[in-house]
Structure formats: C-alpha cells, structure tokens
Amino acid sequence: MTSSTTSANSGVEFRELHEVSELIRSGRLSSRDATEAMFDRIADLDPHLLSFVTLMRESALAAADALDASLARGDWLGPLHGVPLAIKDLAYTHDAPTGAGTTIHADFRPDFDATVVARLRAAGAVTLGKLRLTEGAFTGHHPDLPTPVNPWEPNTWSGVSSSGSGVATAAGLCYGSLGSDTGGSIRLPASANGVTGLKPTWGRVSRNGIFSLAPSLDHIGPMTRSARDAAIILEAIAGHDPNDPTSALEPVPRYSRQLTLDRAPVVGFDRELAAAYFDAATNEMLESTVEVLVDLGWRVVDVRTPDLPAAAQTWTALCGVETAAVHAETYPARTSEYGPDLAALIEVGRGLTAIDYHELLESRREFTGRMRRLMADIDLLLLPGVGVASPTISQMENLGSDAELFNAVTIPTAPIDNCGMPSITMPAGFSDRGTPLAAQFVAGDFREELLLAAGHTFQQATDFHTRHPHIVAV
Template structure:
C-alpha cells in the first residue's frame, strides 16, 4: 500500500486512517518522500512543517484511543502561503514579508486542524497573489509540461495536487487564481460564493474580490474540505451567517432534468477550437446523464472586466500602503505596476467600476431564472505555453485576456467549480495539457454545482489521469 498511497483519494485516505488501516505517520512520510523526490524540480512548496511527523504520531495515538477529531483526522494537507500559520512562516510570495511569523492560524487553517488535518506545508504563489512570481522566487513548474503555464496565483497548490505531493491544498481566487491552476494542472477547484468561507487571517490581494477555496483531485475530495472550511466567523464580519449544507450528502443526487445554460456566442467569440471541442464533450456527457442544455446570454462582460481591473488595483494599493511607502523598490514589476495604477485611479473611476459590478452581479443572479447551472470553459486557450503568456502584453489587458471566463464570477461573487474535461492536442513540441470547464451557479449553490460536476466525474476519467513521471 505504501508505494501507491499517494494514489488514494482524500476521502478514501481519511476513511482508512479513521479505521486504523493506514497510519497518519505513513501518510505524512509518503508525502514528504514524494516532495523530497520531486519538488526540487517542481518548486511547489515554499515551506514545510518541521512538526508534521510529531503531529501525525499524535493523531495516530488519538485515533487508536478512540478520539477522532473530525473528518480529516490524520490527513496531510497544504495551504497557499498567504494563510497565516502559527507554526510556519507566511510570506505572501514577497521579499517584503520574508520571515513573517504569524502569532495565530487563519480561521480556515484553525478549522482544518480542529477537524484533525495536518498542515504539511505552504505552497508557492505569485507575489501578493497577483499575476507573476517575484523575481527572487523560482516559479512552480507544470508537471504536465515544463514549457506550459501552471496558472496563477495558486500555482504551487495546483502543481502539488497534480503531481501527487499532497492530497489537497488551499487556494484563493480574485480573478481566477483557483480555477486557472486547476484547469492548467488537471485538478478540481472550488471558488465558493464570496462570504461562504472566512477570510480572517488570509493576506489579501483585493478583499472584496478574494475567495478562499479547496483544490483537490476530485469533487468529493473538494467538498470534504469545503464543508470544514465554510461557515460564519466572528473574526470576519463579511462571512455569511447561512448554515453550511452537507455537501457530501448532496453529491449523489441525480442530475436528470437539470438545466444547464451555455452562452454559445460568448464561447465562440473568446475560446479557441480545442476549448470549444472540450465543452462539446461535456455537453455530450451531461446530456447522456439526463441534463437539458439551453441557450443563455450572459450580460456583457467587458464592463465587468474593466471594473474588475480598477477595483483590484485600488484595493491592492490600500492593502500594500504600509510597506509601499518605504519599500516600493523591493516589489516585483507586475505587482508594483498594479499598485501604481491603484494610486492613479480616480474616485470617479472606482465609483463607475462599483456601479458596473452591482449591475453585472444582479443580471447574473437573474440569469438563473432560465437555467439551474452554467457551463463555461476554465480558460479561453488550450494549454497555454509560457511563451504565449509572455506575449500577452501589459496589464490590465494581459490578465483579462486569460481570465474572461473566470474574473466575471469574482465580480458577481457567485460560486463555480472547475474540473478536468479534456487535454490539448499533442505535437512534437508538447501538448496533452489538461483542459478544465466550470459549472457555475447562483449565490450559495455550492451543493448544486458540486453535484453537477460530480456527475460528470462519475461518467469520465479525466480527473483520474496523472502526469507522466508522477503517477
């Protein structure tokens, strides 16, 4: 079992640990061994937890004594290096915060630990959770192809899960930062409704756009984490007071009769042929499961995207004002340019962006009168290469060119789940890079979109595929 332990799903691992068939110590050692073997080339981790083995031994003893803390007892996980952890640095991908040691855990970290999870390490991210890694940071490498983009900003989380270095990881999403790496790395990621998961103790890019969510190998694994992470929090007054559903109980409900909306016009205008073909594949699978496909028209996304760029820049400038005033020279060029734009935007421009946001969010919520969920690609381009990404030019045009299917849902605050649904064409120069699709729903419809995505995964095997050399 030890040689294939990393192939188990998170749900199966947790079950085996609870009945003492697998030791948490063996699970931690398995991941530590794989990290030692592979992460020198992949650079997915920024920090490792020196106390992880001791924590695993404690979990093993507790379970043996009949004390099961929760659904994640003894399960190793990782967290993007912007979630505060009292036992590891939290450095935000930035030299400005190098050596920062928080006094306490972020709320989501505390909840995972209370459920028995072992936080094995912190994953690499882009500087300040924006678009590029700081020049001092070695970027993570896509295990499916070193010349291809990992997706940002939760790059290390996507790489670690895809390569089997961890069973699940936390990410954040401001314009697509859970869903872009999930698409590029072939993993499952949930961007919940804004406010569904507490942001307390998580360093911010743009607070009103930031969403916290899980990245795993399957929908079942992802909702297992989400069920622990979600819920009201006195430390975050913006966290919703709504009760958290039993996501796992909802997964197996049928999708027959479910109505899935697709904006074919938007897709044809924005997505390449390989991406369009992957969506047609999803349509075929979901139709075979009894779902009904209907044509819908999303409200115009350009005002929402333009407003997103303004609001992200202004909020980032506010977040960084303390360090920016004295240490601006230490920032990397792309985050620095964002902050500078934030200082230049006028009150008129911000007010206009907020008005566009309110209008777009309202129209998006009304759209679900015509369908239950939406189907939309994760990316407009199949398996983008690093060369392609470097040719997109300057922000905000560059970042919005890659995120037209992701950023609008950060603007609306609605939940989406990304799952693997295909692979790019193989050529002499590479290819075979995962493609992802999103199922989106109205606010707080995480259970519905997860059920839809789970049905797709029960009928396909894209989420079970592993990159060569990491199986």
C-alpha cells in the same frame, strides 16, 4: 523532468482524499506513514517542481502521531482525520512564516492561525507545509523567487496565484490544498494542472488571517483531485466566523453527504461568447462536455451572458484600487522591493479618482444584478476554466500586451469574482500535448451543494480527473 499520463491505479500518492481517509480510519494506513510518504515524495520531486516554500516536517509528524493515538482510542474527528494537506502561503500559520509570495514579508511570522487553517487542524488534517504563490497573489511571481513547474509538461503554464497549490495537488505531494481566488487563482491553476478547484460564494469561507489581494474579491477554497474531496474540505472550512464580520451567516450544509442530484439540472451555455473569445481546442472541449451532460439527461440551453469582457476589464481596475489600499504601508515607500506585475497593478489603483471608483462600483453592481437574473433561469452556467487551451509559459509572457489572450484568460474567471458567485472547475479533456483542459460550472449564491453534486456526477461519468502526470525527476 518528464511527464506522462498514468492510470488511476497508481500508488497511494494519487489516491483521492476520501480514499486515504478510509485507509487511515480502518487502520490499513497510519497518518504517520501517509505523512512520511508525502515528505519522501516532496524530497524526490519538489526540488524540480518548486511548489513548496516552507515544509513543516516536525510539526506535521507530531500531529500525525497524535492523531494516530487518538484514533487508537476510538476518537475519530471526521474524514480529514490524519490526512496530509498543504496550505497556500497567504494563510497565516502560527508555526511557520507567511510570506504571501513577496520578499517584503518573507520573514513574517503571525502569532495565530488563519481561521481556515485552524478549522482544518481542528478537523484532523495534517499540515505538510506552505505552498508558493505569485507576489501578493496577483498574476506574476516575484522575479527573485521561484515559479512552480507544471508536473504534466514543464513548458506549460502552471497558472497564477495558487500555482503551488495546483502543482502540489496534481503531482501527488499532498491530498488536497487550500487556494485563493480573486480573479481566477483557484480555477486557472486547477485548469492548468488538471485538478478540481472550488471557488465558494464570497463570504462562505472566512478571510480572517488571510493576506489580501483585494478584500471584496478574495475567495478561499479547496483544490483537490475530485469534487467529492472538495466537498469534504469545504465542509470543514466554511461557515460564519466572528473574526471576519463579512463572513456569511448561512448554515453550512453537509456537502459530502449531498453529492446526489435530486433532479437533472438546467445548464446555460453561451456559444456566441465561446466562439468569439475562446480558442478552437477550448470550444471542442466545451462541446464534448455538453455531450456528456446531455447523455446524463441534463438540459443544456443557449443563453446570452451579461457583458463578461467588460466585467473582466472592470475587475482589473477594481482590483488595483483595493490592492493599492492593502499595500499602502509599503508602497510606494519600498517600491524597489516589488516585482513589476504587482507594482503595475498598484499604480493602476493609485491613478484612479474617487469618481472613477464610484463608476466601477456602479458597473459591478449592475453586472451582478444581470448575473443573478441569468442564474434565476438556469441552475448552472457552463464556461471553460480558461479560454485558451493549456497555454505555454512563452504564450503567457504576452498576457499584458495581447488583448485576445487577456480576454481568453480573464473572461471565464474574473467576472465571477466580481459578482461573488460560486463555481467549480474540473478536468474535462486534454490538449494535443497531453496537458489538461478544464470545464467550469457557475451556480447562484450559496449553491455550493449543487456545484459539488453536479461536479461529482460529471466525474462519475468521465475519467479525466483520475489521470495523473507521471513525473520522473532528473
């Protein structure tokens, strides 16, 4: 399989979600034709890319036909009407297994849909199938299961947990997908595969019917080709859910209709942090991003962030405790069925005392307070999507043993899960190998409308998100 950059004028497979929505609404494209085209492309390319774990062809085509018929009667459900999407395989689906990247739960068939899946279906989305993820949504794929392949270059890392979502969205196998982010698992695969990933505020989106990695850190959000598309999906899935008492009560804005900034935002950038922990190519991408923002008339100011490296270390231990609790019924009882990465995380959690956990929570609360203080003075914080530019698979094999690499990967993402603030990651450049690089904006709690408007404005001024991998199956 080979890959190269193509222009934005590729076939319909690379159209943005909102463009396909308009084609369907206007009658120029039926939902059935769009859905069949996706399945044909999946059949051609996914035997090599390995992004799907389950295809739902029969139910998807039935849904597409029903949506075409309702549209013919004048019943349009909104911008997701008839649009083919795909779901990360940790969200429950009543009509397909939900394995969460494990072998233990590979045959688990829930009897209800996760709230996010139910809301997408109610909004008219067609569910193509379930997307691969790392074991239990942690860092490593189970050794007995396939790893999704980056469509830009097969030796390039495809990201962590939501790698299947990133690969499928980037490769034109769906018009958007759901991912989850506990330590960076929306933003890292979005970075690696050159798509837009939105991590909402913790609680903004229901976690009902989601297989947890660490409940107080888990976030569900969209992975799409643009900020505009992310706004459409977030609008459909966000909002309080009585079945998830931790979901937020704040009303859901019309994100897709609020993509114009009412003023130029103030963007904070910690150059000392970037110089100390991120590689040269990443720093060059960040400085190029700053130039774009300044040209847009935004004000970029130097800031000192709270101790992000310490927060990233705290994240690992906190995640371990919560993951150990999630897996208490099967670990250690079925230890031999676990892969090494997830097992090691659970052991970290099981090895901590109550006092250790209390100290971790205190550290997390203090960090969150400092982040809120920082965000009171700025509108957005600029970070990379990942602090090492487009790492290769061989590089990432050293993630657990290379402290410098661990910091570069986790510092831009894991601390933002600790504090629960929303962020958006977008294509912002390319490596020397022609693989994607990404910038990230962080905003204050429940300021997704600002993130999406800022992301849309950035994407109107750049063309990184319009470039796609050209994949030739072999």
